[in-house]
Ligand SMILES: Nc1ncnc2c1ncn2[C@@H]1O[C@H](COP(=O)(O)OP(=O)(O)OP(=O)(O)O)[C@@H](O)[C@H]1O
């Protein structure tokens with residue numbers, strides 16, 4: 001009897017805080033990519049972002065759990081437990097730790113646009129397949145970026161998205177879906193300034 005490997009999408013992020021944009025692309029990933037689960041890997045600290053204004057990991061995990069609210073979205077502190085900060089290192093360890101699972105890295109178009117600044121970014125393409133979800137204002141920048149151009153010949157048709165997770169990397173696709181303009185930056189600025197526009201004495205931490 002052959003066992004069918006579980007298909008897992010990994011959405012790495014700062015989740016400072018988590019919001020419906022994360023949930024929307026996770027639900028789209030479950031449906032379009034035919035996944036069993038999506039794991040939200042809440043990053044202790046994105047190496048390219050400032051730690052200033054980054055809420056404590058525990059608070060971000062708790063808020064992510066509240067926002068995810070779905071039986072097939074798991075919120076995880078795996079990077080903390082693995083002791084990794086860079087995605088290439090995380091994915092190497094994850095693939096080794098779960099040899100019977102199949103993984104696909106999920107990210108928004110803004111991340112593809114800047115991926116050539118990540119440590120060992122080309123290695124990431126060789127570790128797992130990648131699904132990029134369109135995001136308002138980033139479509140062109142993402143598809144014109146160095147990562148998209150360098151791996152252009154490994155781009156799979158969107159219609160073949162269901163087979164992406166079991167494809168041999170490098171393999172990636174760009175998913176068009178119902179766009180959501182929300183961002184954590186916008187949420188943080190509203191919390192800091194209040195709806196009236198006057199500055200309020202609220203910390204930039206999740207509720
Ligand atoms: N509205 C959205 N549409 C598509 N992808 C998104 C959206 N929001 C976040 N993502 C993706 O989710 C992942 C984690 O994002 P992150 O936690 O940094 O949220 P963010 O809203 O981009 O935060 P910030 O505004 O602080 O940079 C990234 O791959 C990002 O591209």
Ligand SMILES: O=C(O)c1ccc[n+]([C@@H]2O[C@H](COP(=O)([O-])O)[C@@H](O)[C@H]2O)c1
Pocket residue numbers: 011012013014015041043045046047048049085086087088111117118119
């Ligand atoms: O590995 C890197 O060099 C690297 C640089 C920037 C971002 N990342 C990862 O990209 C994911 C998205 O980050 P963020 O802050 O945009 O949500 C998250 O898992 C980060 O750890 C990784």
